[in-house]
Amino acid sequence: MSTNHIRALCDYIDASPTAFHAVDSSQALLKAHGAVRLYEGDSWKLDQGSLYFVVRDDAALIAFRTGTSAPAEAGFAIAGAHTDAPGLRARIEKSVESRGMERVAVEVYGGPIHSSWLDRPLSLAGRVVTRGVDGGFRVGLVNFARPMAQIPNLAIHFNRDMNKGVEFPVNTALLPLVAVRGASKTVVKDSSGYSWVLGALAVELGIPESDILSAELAFTDAARSFVYGNDNEILSAPRIDNLAGCHAILTAFCAARPAVHGQMAVLFDNEEIGSATSRGAASSLLSTIISRICIASRRNGTGMNEAMGSGTGTGTGGSGYNEAEDSYRALAKSFQVSVDGAQAWHPAYADKFDEDFAPVLNGGPAVKANANVRYATEAIGESMFRSWC
Secondary structure (H helix, E strand, C coil): CCHHHHHHHHHHHHCCCCHHHHHHHHHHHHHHCCCEEECCCCCCCCCCCCEEEEEECCCEEEEEECCCCCHHHHCEEEEEEECCCCEEEEEEEEEEEECCEEEEEEEEECCCCHHHHCCCCEEEEEEEEEECCCCCEEEEEEECCCCCEECCCCCHHHCCCHHHCCCCCHHHHCCCEEEEHHHCCCCCCCCCCCCHHHHHHHHHHCCCHHHEEEEEEEEEECCCCEEECCCCCEEECCCHHHHHHHHHHHHHHHHCCCCCCEEEEEEECCHHHCCCCCCCCCCCHHHHHHHHHHHHHHHHCCCCCCCCCCCCCCCCCCCCCCHHHHHHHHHHCCEEEECCCCCCCCCCCHHHCCCCCCCCCCCCCCCCCCCCCCCCCCHHHHHHHHHHC
């Protein structure tokens, strides 16, 4: 991997503390390569070989390049990844205070390793909805991008069995410490409705607390990505699962040239909690966008090798044209790769791995397969993927 690519990956990860920011960073990369944003509520007009992207709810994105042939005839090459990562989501409605020490209530998102969140600097980032000057509301992103909190562990003097394994209850042991009243001259109002998060947001955004209508915030690792090793061969970064996959897909997508088939880079949200949301992989997002591309391509003649019909029929195309059939045909002729992190062989836990098949760091792409089809890999698809690598 080139030094420039590693630096670009680190910059992408550091600029993407949440799924919202990952999509924002992805939009910037796509726009730099001439991609045009489309909106699901608008009618689409597509040009052959051009780049487009669609964003759903600020946290999922699909970018595509139209092919030189109609989608129903050539299909799509699709690569997908996810923008979210396990962590701690802040509850903005209240603070938890005891003996002058103020903490923020949190909820666990996905399956983080609880102990890894202790004794490290944490920042805060996410999406905020504020009151607009016209009486409506505005949606924006916030990234404090500096240490704002820490979850202090218990001193070993109080638990000599600490290194034998400890459970960390979310509602007590995993609450980030954000302030100590006696340590600052700042006056904190004492009421049951007080929220440190709202106060911090108001200061950061330069608006009254009353103008903050809602927010989706997460505590994030404040440390930046870095490389080390004799030849800088090791990358350490937060959220590398799966921002590394997102960046790899986008980099390849932007560097690709138009082809007969369409090309799609798909970044879903909520993989860490099962994908069953409107912006997750189990949603209709991908199938809807494919159908829209097929309809727009037929309407606008994007597939230049395909003649447009002139008669009447089902849908918007020519004689006998069926919108659903075009998307079904396109899907049948498509190939999809799901890109995610693979757990590399760990020298301290070698007994947890299959010695003959464990992936190793810097060993190239790993292909995941499972007899019970926990992964979608099958013989034909694996053969095709290996031939490309």
